[in-house]
Amino acid sequence: MGIERDIHDLLYHHDCVIVPQFGGFLTHYRPARLDEARQVVHPPSKDLSFNRHLVRNDGLLADRLARRETIAFDDAGARIAGEVRGWREKMEREGRLEIGRVGTFFTDAEGNLQFEPDRRVNFLRDAFGLRPVSAIPVPRAATVAPAAPAAGIAPVVRTLRPPEPVPTVNNGHPEEEANERRMPWLWAAAGTAAVLFLTAAYFTIQARPDTVQWSGLDLFTNALAARYRPQATLPTAQVPDPMEEMMEPVGAGIVFLPLTGDVEHPLPVDLGDPLAEVSAVDSTHVATPVVPSSNNPSAPSTEGRYHVIGGCFSIKENADRFIEDQVSKGHAAHLIDQHRGLYRVAIHSYARRTEAIEAMEALRQGEAEGAWLLVQ
Template sequence: MQIGRYISELLYEHDCVIIPQFGGFVGNYASAKVDRIQNKFSPPSKEISFNKNLTNNDGLLANHISISEDKSFEEANAFVAQQALDLKNRLKAGQKVELEKVGTLYQDAAQNIRFEPDNAVNYSLDAFGFSTLFAHLVVRETVEQKVEKTIRQKISPDISTQLKDRPPIPLDRGKRPLKIMPYLAAAVSLPFVAYIAWLAFNYQLFTTGKFTYANLNPLTEKICVVYKPPLKFKPITIYSPETNLLAAISDTATSVKLSFFERNDPEFSETKQIVVRLKASKPDNTFVARKKPKKAFRFHVIGGCFQYFENAERFVNKLQQQGFEAHIIDIYKGLYRVSVQSYSSRGEMREALASLQSKVNPEAWLLVK
């Protein structure tokens, strides 16, 4: 009896078959695969692997052998134990052990048991009836090939033969007419290019404000613009260095306003005069009473914490309408903490807590800051 045949039969319906004191064969589901290089389609399967740590006797293999061979469970169990011992000895001797329809077992250089499954057998019942498919490459004619084929079919063999036998027509390499069009185009465009260059160097014609169409003719005489001075100048008053302009200014004056225009001049304006400071003004000794700083309130009754500023501000406005001195005290861990009322002592804060819990929020709490 070969134990590999019984393991193979059990792997169709079970995901794990154990050889006691040797190891177990485990089946894992593998989805369908596509090999684009070989154009191969593989159906879903159950991949078999070997685990040397599965050594406990679950009785599955011995029970199957007992039923298949019409033996007692004890005899079947003894057969399985003998097979496990035989497998170990053959592997230690360096032999490769082939289990029918399951795979091949062998030991590597580090004395570890290796397993190569037999991929020719598909143990997945869900893939029953499916086999590996190979897709054949379909070679289609291109558009150029189709057109060439159609033309060849329409040309008769006689015509093609006549064309082959006909001698080539010699080319007439006599005198060719001169190509004068490029030279004619250059001769016509040259004056326009020169005129555009002339305009580029005489751009002042367009900026003088005295431009006429006659100026565009480079052959005409240019009429120079004659400068005409203004008909009337405003008189300039020049004061001598000996003139004392401050003689008429009072000794008590601290500043004076000056203007470049006389009062009867249309350009004169009160708002455009220049203020000149003559001497420093006396310091202002007016007594200003200092306000005493407000008493610090370190004890607060917190009525709520809000994630958004708009909600906190709306709650503050509501409390202020009820007569409380509510305000946003700070931001703690991303929340705006709203104080219903603040106090200067811990005793006042504790006395007011019960009242504020009944009026504002039953969950109001104390904060010392």
Template sequence: MIPSQYVSELLLRHNCLIIPGFGGFVARYAPAKIDWNRGVIAPPSKELLFNSHLIQSDGLFANYLANVRNISFEEAEQLLKELASDWKGQLSEGKRIEIEKVGILYKETSGVIAFEQDRFFNLLLSSFGLKEVTFISEKEEKVTEQPVLKKVDLQEAIEAPEKVVAEEPKELNVIPIGTSIRKGNPVQEVPSDDEKIIPINTKKTKSGFGWKYLAAAAMVPFGFFAYWIPMKTDVLESGKIALADFNPFRTVPESVYSAEKLSDTGVAEELHYDWEELTKDLPREIEVFNYRFNENLYIPVRLIADEKTASTGQTETVVVSPQYSGNYHLIAGCFSSQENAENLVTDLKNKGYAARILDVNKGLHRVTIASFENQSAAATEMNTFSSQGISTWVLKK
């Protein structure tokens, strides 16, 4: 037969335990309780309820029994069926089933199975080792002082023993621990004549008297610098603060503008070329010229012939908008060498495409063959270029 201690061992670790075919125990947390009449504080515990409708096995009890007994799961389920049949038989005979550290099961006259939990064992693991704590009630109690003998001389006591009598007992007021002395019911001790009373210094100490003034004084410089630093220094622009910024008497020299002559390097070196000099060596069949504004920006310029000068064979160029515009670009190639990128642009232009160097990204010159306003148009044109043997991909920028 299965020992009943298995039930308590499982209920220590779980809040629900089902005995297949018999019923289940359901636990819930019960907080600490105070019994003012008994003067007892009970620790938190686990309250158990028995439900006879929980008869479907969840495998918890069978799995635990199989591990403890070192048997198979099917054998463990068979043992649980025998346990349920035995307990049902005992209850039908009117017997009580005692489960160790859990409680007692019995059947009432109405036929309902009742359960009474063991109140002397706490199934809550977090309350392990905690016991009930007793405390003194707030009610005042009167204690009668034990009679004492008068102080008399030894010789006098021998000669007249009838003079040695007990003093009258006195009633003392006992105030429990944790209660305060209420006004109108003070407890005082009357010192004897031989006792010397040493007065206690009852002068009130002004604890915390100067701290509020000290805190107020400390807030003055804090408030000053909270205004001074952001308003009188450049900490908000630079994001850095220096020790000299805390000096309110420091004078900052005014910024004076001084004109500097620009060096003849970089972009300015290319600005002195006029348009005729830049385009004089271009072939007549080129329609778009990529003007290099700086090392990262090329401006496409379309070259058109003026009707007035067409008969003379001279070409006048004007700056107009690029042939294609938009944020979706078809990239035909990327080159680390600018010369190779320009060679591809020239080759594509000779074929009739408005190619240009779009930008330089991570050291690569990206050559675009066309730009579009939306992605669908770029994808359609990409298929057209692919049919002509030109491989491209879409870049959104």
């Protein structure tokens, strides 16, 4: 088989298939139709026609042949040209050319080329599998005209009465009948409950009108809630003074004191046996800095249990320099001891606790802000 197969396949997908130097095959949609002469109903189809003026090669047929035969495009064009020459020679020799599943070419009495498509092939893909069916006419029933009444006889007039209502019989389940009878009672119970709820809410709100709020459920009273008024005074938290932990009474036993200056990690100190309570300090007394003087009988000395510590040093040379600096300022600074690798230097030492506390407070407000009290 030559190019007839390719022409037949392309007509299912394209409305125009051109055979170079021969002509073009065209398809046109045709709806379903009735053949009254043969009493046959034909399905929708595509009518096939031929135009001998469409001879320009569009490459569609050559590309199809090249893909099917797996040859070059130019070789496919040459094979089509050879096939067309064979068709023309056959037409001149026999006057008739039949292309399988496409149609038949012939020449009329005047020598013009004519084309007759194959009616058995329907190129419409949507109508695939449909065949012509017979159209059998259906006989119509004869219409009988009513007979005219005889002369002298009055026509009988029948009065139609409306049909009597027939009681409905429910053939459903007994449960459905019970539900239908129960529905009115349910609606009545729901309405009664709603009325009782609204009545109770009304009397409850009227009984306590002072508790009405904007966000409440009161629908009858439009009262404002009492405005919030803050308290005149706010409670203040009592922050304990960390120095109170250091200022234990004389002879308070073993206590924990921040001897190294680290308040969070105090050290245990043995203050000896409990002694007599210290007399109460006058609340009107104002602490004044104690300035050492040779003429002051209560001037600080290097003796006493209460030492106002000015610093702790890991290197003794630094402790000595600090002592010289404090002595040059008029203080009785001296080295207390070495505790855990630190040399503790006292600016003053006192025999009485009250004097030591007053001196420590005075130094904190002046040149030694980090001074603290050591009891030995």
